[in-house]
Amino acid sequence: MNGVSSIKFSSRVHQLIEESMSKSIIVKLLGRRIGYSAFHNKLYALWKPSRHFRLMDLDNEYFLVRFQAIEDYTPVLAREPWVFFRKYLTVQPWRMGFDPSALLTxxxxxxxxxxxxxxxxxxxxxxxxxxxxxxxxxxxxxxxxxxxxxxxxxxxxxxxxxxxxxxxxxx
Structure with a gap:
């Protein structure tokens, strides 16, 4: 496409990706930068998950959180607002096509x-x-x-x- 190679994945591959990411969320601390380790430690202390989660830093100060247990994933999305360092933590379910380089609107x-x-x-x-x-x-x-x-x-x-x-x- 326009001189750039591309790969088209089958709907089965897309389904497998969605299944593997079903307990994943995208988070961003608005109005403050935070390092990976400090962010991981703060989230762990705040959410107190029953099993470990994986944290991956993305572009534009977004982070991907992959939970192992649905029992840890669901309360994070359903609870009251998450605030620390007097800043609001945005929490949203991961979705196919999420682009951390796109401007958050x-x-x-x-x-x-x-x-x-x-x-x-x-x-x-x-x-x-x-x-x-x-x-x-x-x-x-x-x-x-x-x-x-x-x-x-x-x-x-x-x-x-x-x-x-x-x-x-x-x-």
Missing amino acids: EVMAWIRFSGLLGSLLKVIGELVGRIIKIDDNTKSESRGQFAWMAMCIDRKFILRINCIELSTSHC
């Missing part, structure tokens, strides 16, 4: 809007971005002061709020 983030009830929170949240999940306590309106929502939002927005108000319960 949208991230999944857990956002807290203080003092809002779940129904009002949803209306306001839809103005900010696409809602992925509303915390169960927020949805039931049983815990108004801890109103959390997972959303896909523009990267520029998350960088602006990064220093304003994020939970530090997982620091």
Whole structure:
């Protein structure tokens, strides 16, 4: 293609790749550079996995995390926002075609809007971005002061709020 050799893989090869990467996530610490060893140690202390995970550094300060157990993979994606060094850690499932050299335009983030009830929170949240999940306590309106929502939002927005108000319960 345009003088460059290319290889076309069968759908079976693509299926095998997806299966082998099924417990993998892409992470990036927004607003701060961190070394490989420090990042690995911090993630291990934060997530406390039952089995070791593999960490690979990618371009543009992204890291690939490959878990051995689904029991370790699922909670990392489902839990509250991950924050350390007062910076937000983006966590997203690995997907075929992920390009770490591409400019990050949208991230999944857990956002807290203080003092809002779940129904009002949803209306306001839809103005900010696409809602992925509303915390169960927020949805039931049983815990108004801890109103959390997972959303896909523009990267520029998350960088602006990064220093304003994020939970530090997982620091």
